[in-house]
Amino acid sequence: MFTAKRVADKKDWLSGRDHDWEIIIGLEVHAQVASKSKLFSGAATEYGAEPNTQVSLVDAAMPGMLPVVNEFCIEQAVRTGLGLNAQINLYSRFDRKNYFYPDLPQGYQISQFEFPIVGEGEIEIEPEGGEAVIVGIERLHLEQDAGKSIHDLSPDDTFVDLNRSGVCLMEIVSKPDMRSPEEASAYVEKVRGIVRALGTCDGDMEKGNLRADVNVSVRKPGGDLGTRCEIKNVNSMRFIRQAINYEARRQIDILEAGGEIDQETRLFDNAKGETRTMRSKEDAHDYRYFPDPDLLPINITQEFVDGIKANLPELPDARKARFVVDYGIPEYDARILTADKAKGDFYERLAKGRDAKIAANWMMGDLFGALNKASINLDDSPVNSDALGELLDLIGDKTISGKIAKDVFEKMFAGEGGANEIVEREGLKQVTDTGAIEKMVQDVIDANADQAAKVADNPRLVGFFVGQVMKASGGKANPQAVNEILRKKLGL
Amino acid sequence: MSEKNTGVTAKTVEKIARLSRLHVEPDRLAYLADEMNGLLAWIEQLGEVDVKGVEPMTSAVEMPAPLRKDEITDGGVRDKVLANAPKTESGYFVVPRSVE
Amino acid sequence: MSDLTKLTLEAALSGLKAKDFSSVEITKAHIDACMDAADLNAFITTDFTNAMKAAEISDAKLAKGEGGALEGAPLGIKDLFCTEGVKTTAGSKILGDFKPQYECTVTENMKRDGMVMLGKLNMDEFAMGSSNETSAFGPVVNPWRKGEDLVPGGSSGGSASAVAANMCLGATATDTGGSIRQPASFTGTVGIKPTYGRCSRWGIVAFASSLDQAGPITRTVKDSAIMLQSMAGYDAKDSTSINKAMPDLSAACGKSIKGMKIGIPKEYTMDGMPREIEDLWQQGIKWLESCGAEIVHVSLPHTKYALPAYYIVAPAEASSNLARYDGMRYGERVEGDNLYDTYERTRAEGFGKEVRRRIMMGTYVLSAGYYDAYYLQAQKVRTKIADDFKRAWEKCDALLTPTCPSAAFAVGRKLNDPVTMYLNDIFTVTANLAGLPAMSVPAALDNNGLPLGLQIIGRALDEETVFAASSALESCAGFEAKPEKWWV
């Protein structure tokens, strides 16, 4: 079923003692369906509630409680499957996965094992600094989340909050088609972009609404597959890359020392940047999957699927292509701006009726830079698309220069007001009055008479004069006007 | 009782008990293996039935799953959820420490 | 006033409506009977104070000419049904003092209709048993006795015993492999397991989800009709609930069966089956013929595989259903050295021997390497069993069989031989596997003076035919025998 024919780019090989190594990565992304209520109960799913307040008697697995399927979750799985270019299965079924854990009240997780709702598909990813790669999707199935165990409220006990218990997850399983940490994070980025564009999951990794189990193994480039380890619940792109790097190196060290890799489940320690074993081997796991007798099969019709297909929103790949054509921006820019629905929407609002290239540059440069530095999400940006648009309009109509605009942007980002307001308040308007500029130019020429004399022989000195005039104007003089007047006066 | 199936050993019982989270005293394992083998010997006759091409019956009702609307109709009953708990604190269930 | 506990449910309801007596009076009479019969150990929990309050409320309604289909009738509830605020044990220690914060749909329906609940009836632990000896609260004793204490059958032994001993006018029960019909047969009472999906399973402690079905145990077929009509109904909270109207069951009782085709499955004879049971079956055939039914011979070739298939499917589902009893959120927790030790001790000490045995079997048949050979094979055999019935329905409208291969046996007799114990359900379990309605009707006494039942099995959703045929059988049999009231 799993093929791993592709050999990694040489640049992604890890060097070893006797030979190089290649990393084989497969991912299981758990994406929380953006439903109001749980997969099998009417309790709310909203994040951050007081412990055990969003728990129905079904979620707490009281005796005799029974599950009833949420139709919205079925629909979102189909939408997501279509977004992943995957096979939609008209027949699917829920099975029980049996194991004991205090945050798993039923003693089993209701999941889809033998008959998932979505089958094989594929998506294209474009890793940073690499070629585009096709990653196969093995399946997407629905399952319920477990509750939360909290270990730091008491030294002797574990506290259990079941608010998440029963929340609907889509588990999206990739084929082991990734070969570098960058490819892995680009894949998660892409999946996240797709579910956000579809609105089937909010993709919020900080809240754990999208998280990844990372399967890592190493092999001699192009050789036989090695034993894999699964790293559970990694919840940021950076941690995904770190975990893979650490885990691959760990496995290589073991293999080079003549050891064997134990197939096991591992945890990623965010603080230490290490993976460590999660379950001891002694704790045999045999999940004893069988069809959940409390639930009946899910039968959907082709018409239902076609109806959803006809109403799918624009997905990142299509949007990217459109941005290149409609806005005339480079593919690279288009990809970054469409990686995420929020970015694309922001850009389209900003670029509308403005210079699309300048809009792209401002978003990707100043805005993303500032957001990154402050660790703020685009959704929470202190400068929204209207505000940034106001600034771009001031550049466009030459009210301020691009250089001044950068200072204005910083002030806007710091919450000091809107673009017009700041420009007005701080008197940053560009001087376009030729009389005033002529006077400044004359003053500078008079003050630097010896340099002025040399200009004829060395035209590059004009730059010096421009600089001086701009300095004298406090940056407000229109650079184009300064240039023209200077050249005239210097007789060039 | 145990004449046919002798597949279950004390070791199997130990594994099954662990999966079932049932404590079994070591000196009971052999007895339980014997008992399971007895039952399995009786159950074994199912193997006689030709089931080629037969779909397994997973439910006694032949209909697809009914679906419910995505509405918040439940929850907000913490008192009821915790009412029978052996140990609670600050709105949480308290259980034996599940990590070292 | 005559003894109110001797009334049928039907007669009691009309007496209440006619104000011949009050609910308080008839409830009081039954409470006294319950206290007199304490030795039968039919109840795990009694709730007499609330019963009297409910009776008063019913009387107020009846006085105004109001009230539901069960208004004012004192009934018993098997302790598998979760009842709000009233301890529910499932016959197990593991639930401790569990007081459900919810009411299961079946008893909710009955309370809506005015039932007076006397308390919670004893049963085999988690409904796993055919003799009521696996209860953590001690065995129930059959009111029928021959020199020694007899089992009332199981798992609804408390329900059957209480109804047979006139401790309540009727009782709820559940049937996963025969747990309504076998105790009914052992105690000279009527019991029906309706079509799977008729009674909501919501709030009933699960044993084997694809087989469990609730139903009544009563003293007459008509009483079962009245009770089941109240208990059943579509419930959106149970995904396997059937959204189809139940026929008028009372109207079906006494309906002519002229021309009805009754199938006699040849595979329902068993080696070592007492002669009397074979004779009774033949008698049953004659009775139905005398009522105008046409007898046809049918074959259900996979019958002998039903019980082994059941002993894979039911334990498999149970091993998973009972995983929630871990002492974490409710029930009795036995603290161990660490989390796993706590799990293992809680469950080893909380569950009785038979429940542990079935959990282990269920875990085994689902485990890696055995799933296909056991669980999957059993589910396929189940399909064949269901197909056997489908073929039979081409030739007949209902089947007549014995309910059990024997009459009630002595307490302790079969306890240590699981397979022998399991064989009690050989004639009843097929209806569970196929999801069909089936009813046991008391038909005669054996040579020892112990009751024996006959079973009518019908098509899915065709309770109407089952009630009509059972009612015909009941009037032909004219079973009037009552156990001697030795326990007072």
Ligand SMILES: [Mg+2]
């Ligand atoms: Mg997984």
Ligand SMILES: [Zn+2]
């Ligand atoms: Zn999962």
